[in-house]
Amino acid sequence: METIFSGVQPSGALHLGNYLGAIKNWVELQNQHRSVFCVVDLHALTVPQDPKTFREKILSIAKIYLAAGIDPEKSIIFIQSHVKEHAELCWILNTISRIPELERMTQFKEKAERHKKDLNMGLFDYPVLMAADILLYKTNAVPVGEDQIQHVELARTLAERFNNYFGETFVIPKAFVRKEGARIMGLDDPSKKMSKSAPSAANYITLTDSPEIIREKIKKAVTDSGKEIIFNPIEKPAIANLLTIYSLASGRLIEDLQKQYANAAGYAEFKNDLSEAVVEFLRPLQEKLKELDSNEDVMLKILNDGAQKARQIASQTMKEVKDKIGLI
Numbered sequence: 001m002e003t004i005f006s007g008v009q010p011s012g013a014l015h016l017g018n019y020l021g022a023i024k025n026w027v028e029l030q031n032q033h034r035s036v037f038c039v040v041d042l043h044a045l046t047v048p049q050d051p052k053t054f055r056e057k058i059l060s061i062a063k064i065y066l067a068a069g070i071d072p073e074k075s076i077i078f079i080q081s082h083v084k085e086h087a088e089l090c091w092i093l094n095t096i097s098r099i100p101e102l103e104r105m106t107q108f109k110e111k112a113e114r115h116k117k118d119l120n121m122g123l124f125d126y127p128v129l130m131a132a133d134i135l136l137y138k139t140n141a142v143p144v145g146e147d148q149i150q151h152v153e154l155a156r157t158l159a160e161r162f163n164n165y166f167g168e169t170f171v172i173p174k175a176f177v178r179k180e181g182a183r184i185m186g187l188d189d190p191s192k193k194m195s196k197s198a199p200s201a202a203n204y205i206t207l208t209d210s211p212e213i214i215r216e217k218i219k220k221a222v223t224d225s226g227k228e229i230i231f232n233p234i235e236k237p238a239i240a241n242l243l244t245i246y247s248l249a250s251g252r253l254i255e256d257l258q259k260q261y262a263n264a265a266g267y268a269e270f271k272n273d274l275s276e277a278v279v280e281f282l283r284p285l286q287e288k289l290k291e292l293d294s295n296e297d298v299m300l301k302i303l304n305d306g307a308q309k310a311r312q313i314a315s316q317t318m319k320e321v322k323d324k325i326g327l328i
Helices: 015-030 051-068 085-094 099-103 106-112 121-135 146-166 213-218 237-250 252-258 268-293 298-323
Strands: 002-006 034-039 075-079 139-145 174-177
Touching: 002 015, 002 121, 015 034, 015 051, 015 139, 015 237, 034 051, 034 298, 051 075, 051 237, 051 268, 051 298, 075 174, 085 121, 085 252, 085 298, 099 146, 099 268, 106 121, 121 146, 139 146, 139 237, 146 174, 213 268, 237 252, 237 268, 268 298
Parallel strands: 002 034, 002 139, 034 075, 139 174
Antiparallel strands: none
């Protein structure tokens, strides 16, 4: 059985794009793969975090994993920093990483532009830690968004380089990008991905937004000129994005939705129906989150058990790595 690995940073509230583009897919993938899902808290330290709220951010991601349907009986669920081998392998991979490779990383360039005053080594080295995350579990496939493909390619490069230097050790991973929901765009700017770091909260719907807030955000969502409700990402990117969200939230084909609103007088009815579809789509997850809020001990045990399972795999990989490179 092939292994998949993926994770989410606890850097803020998860939004609908995270869920539709990633976590929802993981729930389906766990039935066909050995699945390892991580809250990548070490990655989040590359930007300043408030220690008082950081713990809650970490736990909130874990709660969403469980509420979404990631099953600890089928998947390994844990917090990255609870498995020290992630940092250990990262250091070893650093010794075979080349500075020009990391300088070419698109995300580093973008983040460096945003964090000029507090640019740190962690931001630069982020892709190597991600490579360690992936290679530690002999991962075959990495479910990621399009913006992370370059990082998975680096993991492939480092795996191949290590294998060439020291002998066959790592599986060569591949990126797994699902087309449906891979790029959910911002409600206020359909030219950019939905993002929790957007200047305005009108850009995204968080997974904990109330029905009233969801309706208000969709009501104010940017639309295109004209009244046609058609899927045309080039000429009508805003409506195409809303149709994608509607389709994924309702389980209906985009073609069927286009037919339903073919004679609509404007966007009001479409937006109202979309709002209700999203509200109902998130309702089960939000109800499960409330249950988990009152059962934190159960969740902590799941995370502890997951870390133990992850360490069993990670420690075996590190023993193999150390033997190959001559460490005692």
